[in-house]
Amino acid sequence: MTHPSPTIDAVTRELQTLRDFWRYAISRFNAADLSYGHGTTTASDDAAFLLLDSLDLPIDVLDPFLDARLLPEERRLLAERIEARVTTRKPTSYLTGRAYIQGVRFHVDERVIVPRSHIGEILFTEYLGEDGSGFLPDPLMVESALDLCTGSGCLAVLAAKFFPAAEVDAVDLSADALEVAKLNVAEHAVEAQVRLLSGDLFAPLKGRRYDIIITNPPYVDHEALAGYPPEFRAEPVMAHDGGEDGLDLVRRILEEAADYLNPGGGLLCEIGSGREILEEEFPELEFHWIETAESQDAVFWISAEELGVED
Template sequence: MVLLSDNEYTIEVAIRRAAQAFEDNDLHYGHGTETALDEASWLVLHALGLSPAIEPDYTQKLTAAQIADCNSLLERRIAERIPAAYLTGQGWFAGRAYLSDKRALVPRSPMAEFIADDFYGALDGIDSPRILDLCTGGGCIAIACAYARTDAIVDASDLSADALALAAQNVELHEMQDRVELLEGSLFEPVSNRYSLIISNPPYVDAADIAAMASEFSHEPMMGLEAGDDGLDLVRIMLRDAADYLEPKGVLVVEVGNSGEALEAAFPSLEFAWLEFANGGYGVFMLTREELLAGNIK
């Protein structure tokens, strides 16, 4: 399979031809991009040694060697259905690049907007807040929180030693060793502090969605995706225990994606506040410590 021939191409033409090939081969997106054009742009620019965050000179002509480099990445994307973040070794979250590989899910969550937009005011008036990121994976949410609140101390827990090894590399990459502490264990097991904010993008995919997933998801660690028949195995524990680890008026913010309807049906005593995102995304709720206690979750 050769997507780009030895003909002269500009960057723009190479991207558009790659995008058309992606569409022709029914690729799935959602691991950092939403369209064939965005995915093709990311891969072509990476092959050329350019950042996808900086607009290139689209009229620049490619050399034969550059075309070969592009083909190598583009052909693997089609043949092996590997997400672009794993092919490039880099994912993006809240405007910053992170190391990304198969030890943890590709960085992606609408909570990037929540974090970048000053936590929607949830931490207003709190000096030196302590934040806990549950199921941190590669650490991007924890690190983004530390960037957003320079006075915050952030703890980040995960059950996977492999994911925490990747998170440690990202902590070092962003020079956050003094701000972000990584804890190994399931949810609250390694935790001994109380927090102003507990945030989590946990496994929340239900059994039906797992069975219907596109091939791209098979490259990610399944323990970061599946969460029982209704997708709520870990969220149930969070709702039961989070109040014990929150400061008064502290908040719990959790992404549950398509499992939101099942969540509301399972916990009718809780009044979930569902966050809205200007840049797209859904399925993220907020509850205060007081709301959790009033819900009397057992």
């Protein structure tokens, strides 16, 4: 037997603390059988993110605030967003308007995919580790960087921060996505470094060469797209659609990247689950697969020289 959901007015009136709202949100999310994967993996984590981000609290610190009593307007805001998460099935980041990569905040809305690239983790791990990166170029020596399929611009912004001497080009085919990227570039004050360009992959970059190319292109295959839950269908389909087997754009990038790389540079590319297909189709290439917290082979690095760039 199902019970009617409490009204927003009732929730606002009856629940008082963050703990109350967290418990209520988890129950509602579980009952609605929501899907996750936009920075959270469980009902508990998604509820915590919705509550903390909505209240401008640190998104990774819940315990100190659990028994804090909330103001009436805060309670209504949380009640409304919990209800919206259940009824619209939109990712929580679309409801709060924010997403995070390694704690760095970015603006998001339904014009862009919610950023969750493994590449952000890799940049932080490789460049902030004690010994530096074993394969990525020296960040202080990078003078030019390219972010293909930039979306919200988050990786371009991170590139500008990690490569302080670099000019960073960021390309996307979606005019809507570039408008969001423009907001993030301004928010992080990297306008002097990042240039946003409209076009299909390398098309707007004739004559340009880069010390590093980073890309998180659409790589979802059509079978997976057809089975998407509402949370993923809420995102722009062009940000996911990688063709029949998911690798249409990855193939194009591999075939063209050498024309845009400087000697000593390389390509850092996220591909999802297509490793076997890629290695079978490009047996002459030596991919360096990078382990992350959630995957062992979703991202590869390949040097400019391996792609045929001559010194």
